[in-house]
Amino acid sequence: MKRSSTQVSLLDEETCHPELVSGSSESHEVSPELPSATRSSEVVPEFTVSEATALFNQIFETATPTITVIGEVANFKVNQGKWVFFDLKDEESSLGCFMSVYNLRIAVEDGMKVAIVARPQITKWGKFSLTVQQIRPVGEGSIKRAFELLRAKLDKEGLFAPERKRLLPELPQRIGVISSIDAAGYKDFVKIISQRMGGMEIIVAPVQVQGEVAAEQIIAALKYFNEMSDLPEVICLLRGGGSRDDLIAFDDEKLVREIAASRVPIITGVGHEIDTTLADLVADVRASTPSNAAEILVPDKREILAGVEMRLGGLLGGMRTKIERAEKEVADNLDHMKRTMENMISVAENRLRLLNDSLQHLNPREVLRRGYAIVRTANGEILHTKPQVSDKIVVENLKFLINAKVENVMNKVDSETSSE
Amino acid sequence: MSAKNDKTLREMLDEFEAIVAWFNGEDLDVEAASAKFEEGSKLAEQIRKKLAEEKNKIEIIEKSFAGKNEEEI
Numbered sequence: 001m002k003r004s005s006t007q008v009s010l011l012d013e014e015t016c017h018p019e020l021v022s023g024s025s026e027s028h029e030v031s032p033e034l035p036s037a038t039r040s041s042e043v044v045p046e047f048t049v050s051e052a053t054a055l056f057n058q059i060f061e062t063a064t065p066t067i068t069v070i071g072e073v074a075n076f077k078v079n080q081g082k083w084v085f086f087d088l089k090d091e092e093s094s095l096g097c098f099m100s101v102y103n104l105r106i107a108v109e110d111g112m113k114v115a116i117v118a119r120p121q122i123t124k125w126g127k128f129s130l131t132v133q134q135i136r137p138v139g140e141g142s143i144k145r146a147f148e149l150l151r152a153k154l155d156k157e158g159l160f161a162p163e164r165k166r167l168l169p170e171l172p173q174r175i176g177v178i179s180s181i182d183a184a185g186y187k188d189f190v191k192i193i194s195q196r197m198g199g200m201e202i203i204v205a206p207v208q209v210q211g212e213v214a215a216e217q218i219i220a221a222l223k224y225f226n227e228m229s230d231l232p233e234v235i236c237l238l239r240g241g242g243s244r245d246d247l248i249a250f251d252d253e254k255l256v257r258e259i260a261a262s263r264v265p266i267i268t269g270v271g272h273e274i275d276t277t278l279a280d281l282v283a284d285v286r287a288s289t290p291s292n293a294a295e296i297l298v299p300d301k302r303e304i305l306a307g308v309e310m311r312l313g314g315l316l317g318g319m320r321t322k323i324e325r326a327e328k329e330v331a332d333n334l335d336h337m338k339r340t341m342e343n344m345i346s347v348a349e350n351r352l353r354l355l356n357d358s359l360q361h362l363n364p365r366e367v368l369r370r371g372y373a374i375v376r377t378a379n380g381e382i383l384h385t386k387p388q389v390s391d392k393i394v395v396e397n398l399k400f401l402i403n404a405k406v407e408n409v410m411n412k413v414d415s416e417t418s419s420e
Numbered sequence: 421m422s423a424k425n426d427k428t429l430r431e432m433l434d435e436f437e438a439i440v441a442w443f444n445g446e447d448l449d450v451e452a453a454s455a456k457f458e459e460g461s462k463l464a465e466q467i468r469k470k471l472a473e474e475k476n477k478i479e480i481i482e483k484s485f486a487g488k489n490e491e492e493i
Contacts, residue, residue: 171430199474207485220485301471312464315443322448
């Protein structure tokens with residue numbers, strides 16, 4: 001690429017940018033009097049425009065292969081849904097930036113303070129540009145704004161809809177865990193889950209949960225679990241507490257979409273109770289901390305055992321109650337039968353008494369007792385017809401039979417028999 | 421290990437629940453209750469043993485999840 005020629009002509013109408021040249025003139029000792037001036041004692045290299053462009057890019061690649069630049073976004077735009085262009089500026093300067101949509105994993109808008117990881121480059125059109133590999137919001141305001149913008153976008157797509165949430169298995173046997181294994185949060189999770197339940201297979205994917213590589217590593221771990229032939233029943237995505245800035249990997253758009261696409265239900269336990277990340281919103285279940293994730297994931301074996309023992313004890317009690325209930329039912333039935341029979345007997349007795357009374361009233365002797373008498377003819381028939389004077393009659397009262405003779409017979413005026 | 425011990429905790433708990441449900445049923449067969457209670461007691465003991473003895477197996481994946489970006493940076 002580099003020639004050993006003694007002639008140089010860096011100013012070319014097609015590729016030369018005056019600002020770039022002046023900016024680099026000092027370091028490369030290019031004289032402002034170029035192109036005509038040459039120093040007699042020096043050999044000035046000569047390049048074509050393309051070679052010069054390549055040379056500058058090579059210098060950038062050696063000196064600053066990748067740099068992080070912090071600034072405010074201006075003129076942000078996305079072309080054809082693929083290419084992202086924006087300027088990064090501060091009070092004095094502005095740099096053009098370019099990136100692919102694939103690398104844009106947060107929501108960005110003008111005025112947002114961001115940090116970019118980028119490669120400096122001069123394009124074939126002579127334009128200096130930063131090719132951005134990563135971009136993240138910087139400062140509380142920008143982090144919050146990026147979070148809100150992406151949340152609104154993904155919410156509109158329905159990624160956080162309650163109907164997308166799946167239930168976690170009740171007693172999982174095979175659990176996938178994505179976490180840093182050195183983190184206190186992970187240790188808390190293992191301690192609590194082991195106190196609560198045994199007999200499980202816990203497969204841990206160790207990843208970085210902070211920094212620029214975190215989101216990509218978590219995505220790789222999610223893919224790993226989802227591609228297993230024997231899928232875990234649930235995946236726990238864990239990260240202990242930290243500043244909101246430390247949790248920024250969990251707001252990564254690609255990670256959020258990977259969680260949404262997971263075949264295996266996901267529970268997150270990220271940060272502190274007050275922190276909400278987009279990963280939390282898209283997960284099937286959100287635990288407030290890694291310890292809380294362990295509590296949600298499995299029941300406490302002490303509670304299970306206490307429940308089993310209580311219910312076992314209850315079986316005998318329940319059986320005793322049932323037997324007692326059956327005994328009482330039999331006794332109640334017997335009592336009822338006895339009372340019914342007594343009642344029936346009492347009714348029958350009353351009826352008998354009444355019949356007896358009625359019978360008593362009909363007894364002629366009772367009539368005689370009330371002072372009446374029966375009058376019969378001499379041959380013993382009840383006297384119904386009018387007797388003749390001197391007829392013999394027999395009068396019977398309660399105590400006596402009196403033979404008598406009729407002396408006189410008169411018709412009773414009001415007697416029923418008077419007409420006879 | 422006997423066949424019974426190969427049951428998962430879920431299966432054992434389900435069986436135990438079925439016994440409890442039998443006892444809570446409308447018609448309690450007192451003759452059969454004794455055998456059922458014995459069965460429930462045995463299951464409870466197996467559950468107790470399983471919960472007390474079984475440990476978790478924790479396997480840390482050796483594969484690196486360092487992505488392309490990480491290697492580049």
